[in-house]
Amino acid sequence: MNIKSALVAAAILLFTYFYYTGKGGSFLSLGSAIAFWLLCGAAIAICTLIVRLVAHMAVSGLVYPNAVCMILLPFLCILLLFWLAFGSFSMPAFADSPGYVAALSGFFRSHLLYITVVSIIIGVGLYFSLPKDIPAPRSLFNANMLFALSVAVAFVLSAAAFYWAKKISQPPLDPKYTTYKNLGEGLQSQDLEISPLLDAGSDYTASQPYYLEERGELIISLHYASSNKNAPLFKIFRIDKQGKIADSLDAAELTNSSESLIFDKGLVRPADSKSAYFWIFDGTKTLVQEGWPDSKNEITELQKDTAAVRLEYFHKTARLECGTGSQVRWNGTGYFQIFYRDDTARFKIDSLYAQDADGGCGARPVDYYSAEGLDLALLRLDEKTYYIVKPKKK
Structure with a gap:
């Protein structure tokens, strides 16, 4: 049984490595190769102990000797452990329910397949390795199903707990801001339109006009x-x-x-x-x-007109890691008004703050330019992207 447990543990470890790295791996030095194999040895030992524990529980009459139970129980337990680790250390802060759903979806996309395959390896490996004459009273099956239900309830309760723990504390977003569109979506007000003009791309910067x-x-x-x-x-x-x-x-x-x-x-x-x-x-x-x-x-x-663009409201959506001493601790969506002569247009910018090369944080620059005698204006974002602001055709 020890050899069988070690083989199952080795299969799990090999699958884990290829699932989460997506490559065969290479080493720059003999030392790194030795360290890698030492870690693999330790991981196999730990996995073997876990598989042995599950096998012992099955032999001792704690796990119903049935393939469904031997897959379902490890699946729910591993899922709960992964979820607790993700929620405690990796789940990002979020502003509203869609943000939470996105975090939850990201967790399942990243780990659900892995948890399922590992559970199948454990369950099938044990099912075909254990003696066939293990006593299996019906009450044990009922107890296992009750345990599975308890783990599922623990998952739901922890999901609710993480929702309240990770949700950003701020006033609800005013419904009027839901009508604001991003600059690239071709904005229009009653009398104004804002449309993309040119984008410098990642390798270049766009000058003042x-x-x-x-x-x-x-x-x-x-x-x-x-x-x-x-x-x-x-x-x-x-x-x-x-x-x-x-x-x-x-x-x-x-x-x-x-x-x-x-x-x-x-x-x-x-x-x-x-x-x-x-x-x-x-x-x-x-x-x-x-x-x-x-x-x-x-x-x-042309010189930028700082009075023509105004930030109306900032809605936090995520934490932002900044350099030491920075006052910015949150990123989010900025809701803006732009004033062109007697007209007003509105737009939003997601991820309003960004890190600079030194690790600090600052708001992404939004610059407005106009010229006397010209029936249009320019809006520049991030010193890279230009938009045309002009009256809507009647």
Whole structure:
């Protein structure tokens, strides 16, 4: 029986390793390999003792010698233990019932199949290993079913306890906020619409916009992520009066330059050089050797309007791990109002706070830009994504 228990334990351990790692594993050093096999030996020993305990309970008349009982009882016990461990150490805080359901669903997706397979291995292994002449009074079956029901009730009660323990304490969300949509969903109010314009993607940042008044165009440049004041240029967009991309230019198209280019007050030029490309002003891609625009080439860098966007309400949805000394302890959804002339639109931003490179936390920037004489405005999120704000067509 000891050998059989060890074989069942080894099967469980092997399944556990492949289920939770999804790989065969490799070792960088002899020491790591030795440590791994020592841990495996310890795990097999522990699993063997557990299987032996279940077998002893079956032989001693505590577990009904029936395949259903030998699978069902380990399944419920392992499920309860996994659930208690998950609820105590891994379950995230949540704001409402859908958040709890999502956490519960995540638990079952991650562990239910594993618990089921391990229970089958234990039950089937014991069923075919135990003697067939073990006495089995009907009262033992009834007692086992009562025990199974008790474990199931304990699971339900612990689920209710975790619901109240992990739920975030805050006022209920006002029903009016349920009508707010995310920016990417094409927002509209009675008189305004907000629609996506461009996204810099994960590898680039989007600059503050410039306004070329002569043509009524907005200029947005994308840059490679860099800590330098003048980050290397990746691409430029020209936005027309209707809020559509009229033209674009990749820095790689300017083949006359052998070094990285920067964007400087509407000019595209090699770093530390007064020579420049005047593509934004005249569409040419030829390097001009004298550097600065004349009075005909006036371009204005737009400044963000901090009064045009207002955070109405913040609803906590999850804990947020921040660096030492940070005051932000929760993440959640921000509900915003945006004011465009005499009109108002509303939107929400999920996961309003984010970690920075130093481990601290800060609100994701929401910047609003407008220009005199232009019948639209720009909204920038995370210094990466731009949206057009304009009056709805009548």
